[in-house]
Amino acid sequence: MTDTASAPAPTTPADAADTWTVAGRTFTSRLIVGTGKYKDFEQNAAAVEASGAEIVTVAVRRVNVSDPKAPMLTDYIDPKKITYLPNTAGCFTAEDAIRTLRLAREAGGWDLVKLEVLGEARTLYPDMRETLKATEILAKEGFLPMVYCVDDPIAAKQLEEAGAVAVMPLGAPIGSGLGIQNQVTVRLIVEGAKVPVLVDAGVGTASEAAVAMELGCDGVLMNTAIAEAKNPVRMALAMRLAVEAGRHAYLSGRMAKRRYADPSSPLSGMI
Amino acid sequence: MTRNDTPSPLLSLTVNGEPHRIEAGATIADLVAKIGLDPAKVAVEHNAEIAPRSTLADIVLRDGDSLEIVHFVGGG
Numbered sequence: 001m002t003d004t005a006s007a008p009a010p011t012t013p014a015d016a017a018d019t020w021t022v023a024g025r026t027f028t029s030r031l032i033v034g035t036g037k038y039k040d041f042e043q044n045a046a047a048v049e050a051s052g053a054e055i056v057t058v059a060v061r062r063v064n065v066s067d068p069k070a071p072m073l074t075d076y077i078d079p080k081k082i083t084y085l086p087n088t089a090g091c092f093t094a095e096d097a098i099r100t101l102r103l104a105r106e107a108g109g110w111d112l113v114k115l116e117v118l119g120e121a122r123t124l125y126p127d128m129r130e131t132l133k134a135t136e137i138l139a140k141e142g143f144l145p146m147v148y149c150v151d152d153p154i155a156a157k158q159l160e161e162a163g164a165v166a167v168m169p170l171g172a173p174i175g176s177g178l179g180i181q182n183q184v185t186v187r188l189i190v191e192g193a194k195v196p197v198l199v200d201a202g203v204g205t206a207s208e209a210a211v212a213m214e215l216g217c218d219g220v221l222m223n224t225a226i227a228e229a230k231n232p233v234r235m236a237l238a239m240r241l242a243v244e245a246g247r248h249a250y251l252s253g254r255m256a257k258r259r260y261a262d263p264s265s266p267l268s269g270m271i
Numbered sequence: 272m273t274r275n276d277t278p279s280p281l282l283s284l285t286v287n288g289e290p291h292r293i294e295a296g297a298t299i300a301d302l303v304a305k306i307g308l309d310p311a312k313v314a315v316e317h318n319a320e321i322a323p324r325s326t327l328a329d330i331v332l333r334d335g336d337s338l339e340i341v342h343f344v345g346g347g
Contacts, residue, residue: 106314
Protein backbone atom coordinates (compact mmCIF):
# COMPACT_ATOMS: atom_id res chain seq x y z
CA MET A 1 0.00 0.00 0.00
CA THR A 2 1.09 3.55 -0.60
CA ASP A 3 1.79 6.28 2.00
CA THR A 4 -0.81 6.77 4.71
CA ALA A 5 -4.02 6.50 2.69
CA SER A 6 -6.42 4.07 4.29
CA ALA A 7 -8.85 1.85 2.42
CA PRO A 8 -12.44 3.08 2.14
CA ALA A 9 -14.73 2.02 4.96
CA PRO A 10 -16.06 -1.48 4.36
CA THR A 11 -19.61 -1.64 3.10
CA THR A 12 -19.99 -5.42 3.38
CA PRO A 13 -19.39 -7.47 6.52
CA ALA A 14 -16.48 -9.81 5.87
CA ASP A 15 -18.55 -12.82 6.89
CA ALA A 16 -21.45 -12.10 4.51
CA ALA A 17 -21.56 -13.74 1.11
CA ASP A 18 -19.00 -11.74 -0.80
CA THR A 19 -19.76 -12.12 -4.48
CA TRP A 20 -19.08 -9.92 -7.46
CA THR A 21 -21.16 -9.35 -10.54
CA VAL A 22 -20.10 -8.60 -14.09
CA ALA A 23 -22.74 -7.85 -16.74
CA GLY A 24 -25.43 -9.44 -14.57
CA ARG A 25 -23.51 -12.66 -13.88
CA THR A 26 -22.53 -13.28 -10.29
CA PHE A 27 -19.38 -15.12 -9.23
CA THR A 28 -17.89 -16.10 -5.90
CA SER A 29 -14.27 -16.59 -6.96
CA ARG A 30 -12.40 -13.38 -7.66
CA LEU A 31 -9.57 -15.16 -9.41
CA ILE A 32 -9.71 -15.62 -13.18
CA VAL A 33 -7.02 -17.86 -14.62
CA GLY A 34 -5.61 -18.32 -18.08
CA THR A 35 -5.20 -21.68 -19.75
CA GLY A 36 -1.98 -21.09 -21.69
CA LYS A 37 1.58 -22.33 -21.17
CA TYR A 38 0.73 -25.47 -19.19
CA LYS A 39 2.70 -28.70 -19.63
CA ASP A 40 -0.46 -30.56 -20.62
CA PHE A 41 -4.24 -30.44 -20.31
CA GLU A 42 -4.22 -32.55 -17.12
CA GLN A 43 -1.98 -30.09 -15.31
CA ASN A 44 -4.04 -27.20 -16.63
CA ALA A 45 -7.28 -28.74 -15.36
CA ALA A 46 -5.73 -29.52 -11.96
CA ALA A 47 -4.50 -25.92 -11.62
CA VAL A 48 -7.94 -24.53 -12.49
CA GLU A 49 -9.46 -26.82 -9.86
CA ALA A 50 -6.94 -25.74 -7.20
CA SER A 51 -7.41 -22.06 -8.05
CA GLY A 52 -11.15 -22.25 -7.40
CA ALA A 53 -11.62 -20.10 -10.52
CA GLU A 54 -15.10 -19.98 -12.03
CA ILE A 55 -13.87 -18.19 -15.17
CA VAL A 56 -10.97 -19.15 -17.42
CA THR A 57 -9.61 -17.24 -20.38
CA VAL A 58 -9.19 -19.08 -23.65
CA ALA A 59 -7.79 -18.18 -27.06
CA VAL A 60 -9.42 -18.70 -30.45
CA ARG A 61 -7.19 -20.45 -32.98
CA ARG A 62 -7.40 -22.47 -36.17
CA VAL A 63 -8.13 -26.15 -35.69
CA ASN A 64 -5.42 -28.49 -36.91
CA VAL A 65 -7.12 -29.79 -40.02
CA SER A 66 -4.53 -32.56 -40.42
CA ASP A 67 -5.08 -33.86 -36.85
CA PRO A 68 -8.79 -33.36 -36.12
CA LYS A 69 -8.86 -35.92 -33.32
CA ALA A 70 -6.20 -34.16 -31.23
CA PRO A 71 -7.42 -33.55 -27.66
CA MET A 72 -9.18 -30.24 -27.16
CA LEU A 73 -9.26 -27.94 -24.16
CA THR A 74 -13.01 -28.48 -23.88
CA ASP A 75 -12.35 -32.19 -23.22
CA TYR A 76 -10.51 -31.26 -19.99
CA ILE A 77 -12.15 -28.06 -18.77
CA ASP A 78 -15.92 -28.30 -19.13
CA PRO A 79 -17.42 -25.07 -20.49
CA LYS A 80 -20.72 -26.02 -18.84
CA LYS A 81 -19.07 -25.83 -15.39
CA ILE A 82 -16.41 -23.16 -15.93
CA THR A 83 -17.19 -19.94 -17.79
CA TYR A 84 -14.98 -19.62 -20.85
CA LEU A 85 -13.86 -16.05 -21.45
CA PRO A 86 -12.58 -15.93 -25.04
CA ASN A 87 -9.72 -13.50 -25.57
CA THR A 88 -8.23 -11.66 -28.51
CA ALA A 89 -4.60 -12.35 -27.64
CA GLY A 90 -2.34 -11.70 -30.59
CA CYS A 91 -4.65 -9.12 -32.17
CA PHE A 92 -3.05 -5.78 -33.01
CA THR A 93 -6.05 -4.05 -34.61
CA ALA A 94 -9.67 -3.49 -33.61
CA GLU A 95 -10.71 -5.25 -36.81
CA ASP A 96 -8.79 -8.45 -35.99
CA ALA A 97 -10.05 -8.46 -32.42
CA ILE A 98 -13.69 -8.05 -33.49
CA ARG A 99 -13.34 -10.78 -36.12
CA THR A 100 -11.88 -13.11 -33.51
CA LEU A 101 -14.67 -12.46 -31.03
CA ARG A 102 -17.40 -12.95 -33.61
CA LEU A 103 -15.93 -16.41 -34.19
CA ALA A 104 -15.64 -16.94 -30.43
CA ARG A 105 -19.30 -16.08 -29.96
CA GLU A 106 -20.22 -18.60 -32.63
CA ALA A 107 -17.96 -21.28 -31.13
CA GLY A 108 -19.09 -20.79 -27.55
CA GLY A 109 -22.50 -19.24 -27.83
CA TRP A 110 -21.94 -16.50 -25.25
CA ASP A 111 -21.30 -12.77 -25.28
CA LEU A 112 -18.97 -12.24 -22.31
CA VAL A 113 -15.51 -11.79 -23.81
CA LYS A 114 -12.07 -10.44 -23.00
CA LEU A 115 -10.91 -7.75 -25.40
CA GLU A 116 -7.25 -6.99 -25.74
CA VAL A 117 -5.76 -5.06 -28.63
CA LEU A 118 -2.00 -5.00 -28.45
CA GLY A 119 0.26 -2.18 -29.52
CA GLU A 120 3.58 -3.93 -29.97
CA ALA A 121 5.04 -7.41 -29.53
CA ARG A 122 7.94 -6.43 -27.27
CA THR A 123 5.83 -5.05 -24.42
CA LEU A 124 2.36 -6.38 -25.35
CA TYR A 125 1.21 -3.00 -24.14
CA PRO A 126 -2.41 -2.22 -25.09
CA ASP A 127 -3.13 0.06 -28.05
CA MET A 128 -5.81 2.16 -26.39
CA ARG A 129 -6.99 3.91 -29.57
CA GLU A 130 -7.81 0.56 -31.17
CA THR A 131 -9.06 -0.87 -27.86
CA LEU A 132 -11.55 1.96 -27.43
CA LYS A 133 -12.73 1.64 -31.03
CA ALA A 134 -13.20 -2.12 -30.67
CA THR A 135 -15.05 -1.71 -27.36
CA GLU A 136 -17.60 0.63 -28.95
CA ILE A 137 -18.24 -1.68 -31.90
CA LEU A 138 -18.46 -4.82 -29.75
CA ALA A 139 -20.89 -3.19 -27.34
CA LYS A 140 -23.09 -2.15 -30.29
CA GLU A 141 -23.04 -5.76 -31.54
CA GLY A 142 -24.29 -7.01 -28.20
CA PHE A 143 -21.01 -8.27 -26.80
CA LEU A 144 -20.15 -7.84 -23.13
CA PRO A 145 -16.47 -6.91 -23.32
CA MET A 146 -14.16 -7.10 -20.31
CA VAL A 147 -11.31 -4.94 -21.49
CA TYR A 148 -7.56 -5.23 -20.92
CA CYS A 149 -6.18 -1.71 -20.70
CA VAL A 150 -3.47 0.63 -19.50
CA ASP A 151 -3.42 1.60 -15.84
CA ASP A 152 -4.85 5.03 -16.66
CA PRO A 153 -7.95 6.22 -14.79
CA ILE A 154 -9.09 8.44 -17.67
CA ALA A 155 -8.76 5.67 -20.25
CA ALA A 156 -10.65 3.37 -17.88
CA LYS A 157 -13.57 5.84 -17.70
CA GLN A 158 -13.61 6.16 -21.48
CA LEU A 159 -13.79 2.39 -21.86
CA GLU A 160 -16.64 2.24 -19.38
CA GLU A 161 -18.52 4.92 -21.34
CA ALA A 162 -17.88 2.96 -24.53
CA GLY A 163 -19.54 -0.14 -23.11
CA ALA A 164 -16.86 -2.10 -21.25
CA VAL A 165 -18.55 -4.33 -18.65
CA ALA A 166 -15.26 -4.54 -16.71
CA VAL A 167 -11.98 -2.71 -16.97
CA MET A 168 -8.82 -4.73 -16.54
CA PRO A 169 -5.69 -2.63 -16.15
CA LEU A 170 -2.31 -4.27 -16.39
CA GLY A 171 -0.21 -4.43 -13.24
CA ALA A 172 2.92 -4.93 -15.34
CA PRO A 173 3.58 -6.28 -18.85
CA ILE A 174 1.88 -9.56 -19.76
CA GLY A 175 3.94 -12.55 -18.67
CA SER A 176 6.54 -10.40 -16.85
CA GLY A 177 5.68 -11.34 -13.27
CA LEU A 178 6.95 -7.94 -12.13
CA GLY A 179 4.06 -7.25 -9.75
CA ILE A 180 1.82 -4.20 -9.62
CA GLN A 181 4.01 -1.34 -10.73
CA ASN A 182 1.65 1.55 -10.16
CA GLN A 183 -0.59 1.05 -7.18
CA VAL A 184 -1.74 4.66 -7.25
CA THR A 185 -3.26 4.46 -10.72
CA VAL A 186 -4.90 1.10 -9.99
CA ARG A 187 -6.46 2.58 -6.86
CA LEU A 188 -7.66 5.63 -8.82
CA ILE A 189 -9.27 3.36 -11.42
CA VAL A 190 -11.03 1.40 -8.66
CA GLU A 191 -12.31 4.59 -7.03
CA GLY A 192 -13.64 5.98 -10.31
CA ALA A 193 -15.16 2.87 -11.84
CA LYS A 194 -18.83 1.87 -11.85
CA VAL A 195 -17.95 -1.50 -13.41
CA PRO A 196 -15.75 -4.21 -11.90
CA VAL A 197 -11.99 -3.61 -12.00
CA LEU A 198 -9.63 -6.56 -12.31
CA VAL A 199 -5.86 -6.43 -12.47
CA ASP A 200 -4.98 -8.33 -15.62
CA ALA A 201 -1.32 -9.19 -16.17
CA GLY A 202 1.82 -8.59 -14.19
CA VAL A 203 1.19 -10.61 -11.04
CA GLY A 204 4.15 -12.91 -10.36
CA THR A 205 3.51 -14.35 -6.94
CA ALA A 206 0.84 -14.60 -4.28
CA SER A 207 1.64 -11.41 -2.35
CA GLU A 208 1.15 -9.40 -5.53
CA ALA A 209 -2.32 -10.84 -6.02
CA ALA A 210 -3.08 -9.82 -2.44
CA VAL A 211 -1.86 -6.28 -3.21
CA ALA A 212 -4.31 -6.02 -6.12
CA MET A 213 -7.17 -7.06 -3.87
CA GLU A 214 -6.06 -4.73 -1.05
CA LEU A 215 -6.25 -1.86 -3.54
CA GLY A 216 -9.96 -2.65 -3.86
CA CYS A 217 -9.97 -4.51 -7.15
CA ASP A 218 -12.92 -6.82 -7.74
CA GLY A 219 -10.63 -9.55 -8.98
CA VAL A 220 -7.34 -10.59 -10.51
CA LEU A 221 -6.64 -12.32 -13.81
CA MET A 222 -3.42 -14.25 -14.28
CA ASN A 223 -1.88 -17.03 -16.31
CA THR A 224 1.93 -17.15 -16.34
CA ALA A 225 2.36 -16.77 -12.57
CA ILE A 226 0.61 -20.11 -12.14
CA ALA A 227 1.61 -21.92 -15.34
CA GLU A 228 5.32 -21.13 -15.01
CA ALA A 229 5.61 -21.89 -11.30
CA LYS A 230 7.68 -25.00 -10.55
CA ASN A 231 4.51 -26.45 -9.06
CA PRO A 232 1.60 -24.84 -10.90
CA VAL A 233 -1.14 -26.62 -8.96
CA ARG A 234 0.25 -25.48 -5.60
CA MET A 235 0.74 -21.93 -6.91
CA ALA A 236 -2.89 -21.97 -8.06
CA LEU A 237 -3.90 -22.71 -4.48
CA ALA A 238 -1.56 -19.97 -3.22
CA MET A 239 -3.21 -17.49 -5.57
CA ARG A 240 -6.68 -18.49 -4.44
CA LEU A 241 -5.71 -17.92 -0.81
CA ALA A 242 -3.92 -14.65 -1.62
CA VAL A 243 -6.91 -13.25 -3.49
CA GLU A 244 -9.17 -14.21 -0.58
CA ALA A 245 -6.71 -12.77 1.98
CA GLY A 246 -6.35 -9.53 0.05
CA ARG A 247 -10.10 -9.22 -0.27
CA HIS A 248 -10.64 -9.75 3.46
CA ALA A 249 -7.90 -7.22 4.23
CA TYR A 250 -9.52 -4.64 1.96
CA LEU A 251 -12.95 -5.16 3.51
CA SER A 252 -11.44 -5.03 7.02
CA GLY A 253 -10.03 -1.55 6.48
CA ARG A 254 -6.33 -1.56 7.25
CA MET A 255 -4.79 0.32 10.19
CA ALA A 256 -3.27 3.73 9.62
CA LYS A 257 0.48 3.87 9.12
CA ARG A 258 2.67 5.53 11.76
CA ARG A 259 6.15 6.89 11.31
CA TYR A 260 7.39 5.36 14.58
CA ALA A 261 6.65 2.50 16.96
CA ASP A 262 3.52 2.11 19.08
CA PRO A 263 3.70 -0.66 21.69
CA SER A 264 1.01 -3.31 21.71
CA SER A 265 1.49 -4.25 25.38
CA PRO A 266 0.30 -1.92 28.19
CA LEU A 267 2.82 0.62 29.44
CA SER A 268 1.25 0.60 32.93
CA GLY A 269 1.72 -2.15 35.52
CA MET A 270 5.32 -2.81 34.58
CA ILE A 271 7.31 -4.60 37.32
CA MET B 272 -18.31 -17.45 -66.73
CA THR B 273 -17.53 -18.75 -70.21
CA ARG B 274 -16.01 -22.00 -69.13
CA ASN B 275 -16.64 -25.60 -69.99
CA ASP B 276 -20.23 -26.49 -69.24
CA THR B 277 -19.12 -29.58 -67.34
CA PRO B 278 -18.35 -28.48 -63.78
CA SER B 279 -15.05 -29.56 -62.29
CA PRO B 280 -15.63 -32.59 -60.08
CA LEU B 281 -13.56 -31.04 -57.31
CA LEU B 282 -13.70 -27.57 -55.83
CA SER B 283 -10.53 -25.80 -54.77
CA LEU B 284 -10.91 -24.24 -51.32
CA THR B 285 -8.60 -22.55 -48.88
CA VAL B 286 -9.16 -23.98 -45.40
CA ASN B 287 -7.19 -22.36 -42.58
CA GLY B 288 -4.76 -21.00 -45.12
CA GLU B 289 -4.09 -24.36 -46.79
CA PRO B 290 -5.39 -25.63 -50.13
CA HIS B 291 -8.19 -28.16 -49.83
CA ARG B 292 -10.36 -30.00 -52.37
CA ILE B 293 -13.89 -31.26 -52.02
CA GLU B 294 -16.61 -32.60 -54.31
CA ALA B 295 -18.80 -30.07 -56.09
CA GLY B 296 -22.10 -29.61 -54.29
CA ALA B 297 -20.63 -30.11 -50.83
CA THR B 298 -21.84 -27.92 -47.98
CA ILE B 299 -19.81 -26.52 -45.10
CA ALA B 300 -21.25 -29.29 -42.91
CA ASP B 301 -19.91 -31.83 -45.41
CA LEU B 302 -16.47 -30.22 -45.26
CA VAL B 303 -16.42 -30.20 -41.45
CA ALA B 304 -17.48 -33.86 -41.39
CA LYS B 305 -14.92 -34.82 -44.04
CA ILE B 306 -12.12 -33.24 -42.03
CA GLY B 307 -13.37 -35.17 -39.01
CA LEU B 308 -14.40 -32.32 -36.72
CA ASP B 309 -17.28 -32.09 -34.27
CA PRO B 310 -19.32 -29.11 -35.51
CA ALA B 311 -20.42 -28.38 -31.94
CA LYS B 312 -16.83 -27.59 -30.97
CA VAL B 313 -15.81 -25.30 -33.81
CA ALA B 314 -16.80 -22.03 -35.44
CA VAL B 315 -16.60 -21.39 -39.16
CA GLU B 316 -15.91 -18.22 -41.10
CA HIS B 317 -16.87 -18.46 -44.77
CA ASN B 318 -15.36 -15.83 -47.10
CA ALA B 319 -14.82 -13.53 -44.09
CA GLU B 320 -18.42 -13.91 -42.85
CA ILE B 321 -19.50 -15.94 -39.83
CA ALA B 322 -21.31 -19.09 -40.88
CA PRO B 323 -23.79 -19.78 -38.07
CA ARG B 324 -23.69 -23.39 -36.88
CA SER B 325 -27.39 -23.84 -37.69
CA THR B 326 -26.73 -22.99 -41.35
CA LEU B 327 -23.65 -25.14 -42.04
CA ALA B 328 -25.68 -27.79 -43.85
CA ASP B 329 -27.35 -25.16 -46.02
CA ILE B 330 -24.31 -23.31 -47.34
CA VAL B 331 -23.06 -24.90 -50.56
CA LEU B 332 -19.37 -24.35 -51.20
CA ARG B 333 -18.10 -22.77 -54.37
CA ASP B 334 -14.77 -22.97 -56.13
CA GLY B 335 -12.27 -20.55 -54.61
CA ASP B 336 -14.08 -20.22 -51.26
CA SER B 337 -11.95 -19.40 -48.23
CA LEU B 338 -12.80 -20.85 -44.83
CA GLU B 339 -11.47 -20.45 -41.33
CA ILE B 340 -12.35 -23.18 -38.85
CA VAL B 341 -11.43 -22.29 -35.27
CA HIS B 342 -11.84 -23.62 -31.75
CA PHE B 343 -10.86 -22.68 -28.22
CA VAL B 344 -7.30 -23.35 -27.13
CA GLY B 345 -5.37 -22.51 -23.97
CA GLY B 346 -4.63 -18.82 -23.61
CA GLY B 347 -4.25 -16.01 -21.09
